[in-house]
Amino acid sequence: MKKVILAAAVSAVFAVPAVAAENADVVVVGAGGAGLSAAVTAHDLGKKVIVLEKMAFVGGNTNRAAGGLNAAETKPQEKAGIKDSIETHFNDTMKGGKYLNNPDLVHVLTDNARYSVDFINSLKEGDLTDVGMLAGATNKRAHRPAGGGFVGANVVKTLATAAKDKGIDVRTNAKVEKLIVKNGKVVGLQYKGKNGVKTINAKAVVIAAGGFGANQELLTKINPKLNGFGTTNQPGATGDGIILG
Incomplete structure (x- = not known):
């Protein structure tokens, strides 16, 4: 018994100190298309970037x-002789959302x-050169890889390659659990990784965890008019973006 107590006392004296917080200019939450795009862009602007992804792989949904x-009025459309306009794209999008959309946000899109x-096509292996037609569109404006391949796979591969080539710190199995807020401003976050909970101080935090439409309860709470618009059958999509926000 005395040996056990002595061992405990020694362990307490030489306890491992808490891991110091890391520092970064930008921390991106989520390594899907939006998150990786943000990371690559921030890196190219000379910022130190850390990307945190809760899954074991990048890409998300x-x-x-x-x-x-x-997209409308693009170079691939022009090359293919497709006549389209941003205004028509806007009207199609509003109609597809049963006119419940926020017009200002639709314009941003x-x-x-x-x-x-342009951004994806400027990167190595980026290929959004084929333009096809999707339901709800007045004109051909669905950009995808040559031959009509799946757009998501190419976008993820292109962005993941760019992030790797640029040496961006991308961490998988890293679930963000808390934003650190001081004086009303987000100044960092805490995440749980393979070695426990860690803290990163950051000048900016980009929440690209997505999942907005995957959490019906929160979707309806934020806007009751959207009841029935959400979906819960997307693996990995849990509404983390709006939970953190």
């Missing part, structure tokens, strides 16, 4: 995207979607 990336196509 972007891995499952099949149809295409909708439709006015800037073409730049997403």
